[in-house]
Amino acid sequence: MTTKTSYAQGTPCWVDxxxxxxxxxxxxxxGVFGWEYVEQPMPDGPVYAxxxxxxxxxxxxxxxxxEQAAAGVPPMWNTYLAVDDVDAxxxxxxxxxxxxxxxxxxxxEAGRMSFVADPSxxxxxxxxxxxxxGAQVANEPGALTWNELVTSDPDAAHPFYDKLLGLKAVSTPMGPDDSYTIFQVGDQQVGGSxxxxxxxVPNHWNVWFSVASADEAAARITELGGSLLVEPTDMPVGRMVVARDPQGAMFNLLQPGEQQDA
Structure with a gap:
């Protein structure tokens, strides 16, 4: 369990x-995560839950x-990276x-933000x-556990995050014949690519939520009207699911390895 009180620049800090x-x-x-909601009115009328x-x-x-709805933009999860000075x-x-x-x-009074697109x-x-x-809780069931840049052009995208935020892309072995790119802030692993x-699938930032049981969460997703794009599958770091909610937004689940069922 992790309770967060601050985030270093470059660290994924929030999703909505x-x-x-x-x-x-x-x-x-x-129904999937056990979330409860506090309604925060927004200046233009809608409520931020x-x-x-x-x-x-x-x-x-x-x-x-x-404007998004009229343009046919599908529902989606957004990732936010912490910055010390958003204007600069x-x-x-x-x-x-x-x-x-x-x-x-x-x-x-919550903060100050911008939205940008990387070169990919x-x-x-x-x-x-x-x-x-940002998120006050991480790495426990129902909370954010990982953020991942999905990009078809890492040679353009990865240097962008380094120049902008000091986010370093480091290739890490994942089994005998594969590797994975980890984003680091200093010596802290904060995300991947x-x-x-x-x-x-367009280039985007993926969101991963922790669950106690990938199989039980997958069953709840389908019972509640969502769909599974990847059924519960074992990976070196745990057991994962790729899902789509009833409105069409994609998200990912991870049951960390130490929590896998015997």
Whole structure:
């Protein structure tokens, strides 16, 4: 179990879901993860539903904005990276090869953020904490446990994160014939990167939530109207599931190796 009080620059610190049916999504994820919600009004009217575990912020669920819905953008999970100064960092995005999709703005007293795309087209939020540091809980069932850049062009994307945030990409062996890219802040492993595993999937940041049992969580997902893109499967680090919620957003589950059933 991990309770978080701060995040070093470059560390994935928060995830939220933008969805076409906020009420249905809230019910689905509550059934899968046991989340409870605290409603935070947003300046333009909609409610930002803060998902909590034991009174600690774990993630959030928000409605899609009308422009996204009209454009046919599918529901999706967003990843946010911690930054010390969002204005200064965002100002360096173009020089590092990225694109600023949303200029920095204040989120009331919670913090200040921007949204950018890396050179391979993957979007990510940049978050400068105010009253809201990001996730207050990690690495326990129902909480965020890993964030992963899925990119078809790592040679362009990885240096972008290094130039912008000091996020180092390090190749790590995964079994006798494979390797995996780990993102590090200093000597801390904070995320990873992998090529797309399925055809037609755009470059994006993946979110992984911890579960006590991948098989039990997979069964709940299907019972609640979601679908499984990858059935429970053993990996070197544990047992994983790739799922889609009833509105179409993809997410991942990991049962860490030490928690696997005998």
């Amino acid at each position: 879901l933008q969805t076409s049916d906020q009420g249905a999504a809230r019910a689905f994820y509550s 803060m998902a909590q575990l034991g009174g600690r912020n774990a993630a959030a669920i928000a409605p899609q904005n009308p 960092t965002t100002a360096r995005v173009a020089g590092a090869g990225g694109v600023v999709a949303m200029e920095p703005f204040d989120v009331m 087209g993957a979007f990510v939020g940049l978050w400068q904490a105010g009253e809201h540091i 992998t090529p797309p595993q399925m055809e037609g």
